[in-house]
Structure formats: structure tokens, C-alpha cells
Amino acid sequence: MIQETFAINQGVKLTAAALPLLLASEYYQSRKGVWVFKPLASLGFLLSATANHQGTAALPVFSKYILLGLGLGAVGDVCLIPKSGFLLGLGSFLVGHLSLVYAFTVHGMDASYALAGLAGTGAIGTIVGRWLLPKVKDPVMRKAVLGYMLVITGMVVTATASLPHTPVPRQQYMGALMFYLSDLFVARQEFVTKSVWNSWIGLPLYYGGQLLLAGTLAQ
Template sequence: MANQNCPRSTQQAALLLLYNAKRLRKGDDGWQRRGNGTQAAVIDSAHFSEVYGKPRVKSIGPKLIPFLNTVCIYFILWLPSSEPSWFSALIKCLPILSLGIFLLAYSVSIGAMNSYSKRILLGLLFSAGGDVCLIWPQFFLHGMVMFGIAHLLYITAFGMRPLKLKIFLVFALLGGTLYFIMHPYLQEPFLYTVGIYTALICIMGWRALARVKLSSYGWSWTRAYSAIGAITFMVSDCTLAVDRFCMPLPYARAIVMGTYYTAQMLIALSIIDTSTDYGDDNLLWKKK
């Protein structure tokens, strides 16, 4: 069975061949002699990443500068929410648009954009649309719809394998408890839309956390980023929901926006080194 950790792009495959050829000439210990006298490579993925991955890792920081700058601008200006305007909408959604540009720049730098990255990018764009809608209170429901679509895109990106039903039960319990608490405060049309939205964000958290493998062999920081990002997103939305529908919370806006921008950044960072199209390979309905 093919190793799923092997790079799939032509560029990565060429680098791997060059890497192994150099090790062969140097008599590297990673090459082991078989019984028939031939030599076969033991692919040390950690060593390979160390040799060829450093330039890629170093290139991430500068690409995030626009996002960090726009987040600082949002908190420095701190435009009053009581005075909605298109300028406020632009300032609010600029960090998310910057993450979209980061994603595109990273994809261009590696010469490919897989289905996982495409779905995360679409999720960011719908999130930016939701940010614009939430500036005006009368469009709050429209904003929920936009963010609901973003969560659906993130769910399809994270995939449905492995299921890990125990994690699902935990998130179902959390979501059900939150909705039970908010239910007495909800009125039409939010009585049902909040329930649907709560289910979507809990499913997103479940699917993001289910992808994380704690073993040293299967550990991936990019999957950890998406899991932490999804949970942080849940904290942001829970704070917003309680503040809007139940009771005012101190520093609610700062908590909501701080956790929201952090969550989106972590989810965007999960595209790094996603050599496998998780959104395709992990779907339950994928044909064998």
C-alpha cells in the first residue's frame, strides 16, 4: 500500500529523488542493504522536512504580516458598533480577506492548490461576507447564513474520516446544552436558525478534532492548528450568542473578535504542507 505521507506534487517528488540520491552518494545510514545486494531507501520524512522544509516555513511569517497589520488596525480604530458603515465593514473583514490572500500566496509559492485549500479559501470568503452582514443589526440573520455556509465548507475540508463517535457525543452534549440555555431567550426566526447554526459549528469542531492523531507517527501540527482554530471559533460564537440573546457580557466584543481572528488564522494555517486532499480522501461517500 502506498505511503500516504509521500509528497504528491511533481516538484516534491523531484526533491525527494534528489535528496535520496545525495544520501546514496554519501553512504547515509538511511540507506539499508537488502539481502539481494541492492540498496533501498528508508525515507526519513522528518529529515527530509528538515532539509527541504525550512525555506517554506520561513516564508510563512512575511505572508501573515498583512493579516496581523489589519487586525491591529481593527483594534486600534475600534469603530463604534452603534454607527454601522461601509468603512466599518471594510475594516472588520480586511483581516479575513488578508488570510485569503495569504492562502493564495502560499499556494502560488508551492505551485499547487488542492481541494482542502480551495474549501478553506471559500470558507474565508463567506466568513468575510458574514462579517459585512453583522455590521448592520437588521442583517444579522443573513450573517448567520453566510457563516453557516463557511462552516459547511470547513466541514467538507476536514472530511468525515475517522468518525470518532465519542468526540461527536461530547460536542453534541455541548451544543445541546448551549441551545437549551438559549432557547427561552430566542424568538422567531432565530428559534430554529440558532439551533441549526449551533449544530453546524459543533460538527465543525468534531470533524476538526477527529483529524488529530496523538501518536508520534501520525502527529501533524497543521491538523492541530485546525482543531484549535475550530474550538476557538466555537468560543467566539458562544460568547456572541450569549451576549446577543441572553445577557450582556463584559468585554464581549473584544473577546468575540479576538478569538474569531485567532480561529480563522489557525484554520488558514492548516493548509501548510497539506500534501493530501483531506476533503476528498476522508469523505465517507468516496468511491473505492
């Protein structure tokens, strides 16, 4: 059994420093601040993942797809800064989630854990779908959002299903769950209610989740 540890490396420190400045930029509606501090916060979890990956015994396939998922998340972060980049960002995150789904299956899956994960996220997804989808007026966007919801549900289900087998169950599960929850606040901002609280709750969930997923490479 590998003992889980969370390393406070330079990447973690960069995200921790940039995130409050990003939240302040969102609060004061400083586009320049968002363009500076959001990429920096995302760079932090990429640097953390790279540092964690060096010299570890993590399975190469697992590492490859965790790194790919995090990288696509960072691309999506930048794409979401301008209003016009929402669909491109959505696509980048979608492929990134699929990469994480594959990574989570590498260590093996347990059917009972998968059913538990599906029951929990399925119930949440049903409630969210009934709340969110009627507010997405464009039919193409509605299909894109529905597909995205199915993929992020699959991410949490596979993260849950592999808990008995993965060397880093707590970081993997909490990272995936926080990533999932952060997406709900992105959707709320885009389609339901524009509020600073979407950023103030969603962004810490997102960056905390990404750092935890980056920490799964330190095996």
C-alpha cells in the same frame, strides 16, 4: 509526516494590525471604524490563505473548500456589521462551516476520534442550547440558531475525527475550535447580553482561528 509551520506572511500582519483597531472601534462604538477595520482584518486571513496555498502540496479538494469556507466567513463578517444583516451573515457563515466540514473529511476520518469530538462538543452544545435557545424569542430565528449550532458542532467533530490523517492536525483542530468558541460570543451579543467583552474575547478567537485554518494550506 509533514512538519506543521505557521508562516507570518503579509496577510497575518494585516490582520494583526487591523484587529486592535477593530477592537478599539467596537469599544468606542465607532461604526466608521468597524466598517474600515473589520473588512481589513478579514482580508488579512484571505491573503494569508492565498499566500499559503501557492506552491504547496495540499490536496486540491481540501484547499478549495478551506478557501471557500474562509471566503464565506469574510462575507459573513461584512454582513454582520449592520444590524439588518444578521440573518444574511448567519447564512454565509453556515455555508462556510459546511464547506469546512467537507474539507476536514478529505484526508479520512477515525471513528474513535469522531466519538471523542462528538462527546465534547455535544456536551458543550447541550449546555449552550439550554442557556441560549430560550432567549431567542422569534421561532424562525430559534430554528436557524439551532441548525447553526448543529453545523458548527459538526465542524469541530469532523476536524477532530480527521486528526490522525490530516497533515496539519494542530492548526486544523485549534482553528476549528477557536471558530466554534467565537460563535458563542456572537450569539451572546445578539441574544443574551450586549457587552464589549463579547468582541474583545470573540474577535481575537475568530481571527486567530481563521488564520490557523488559513495556515492549514501551507503543507
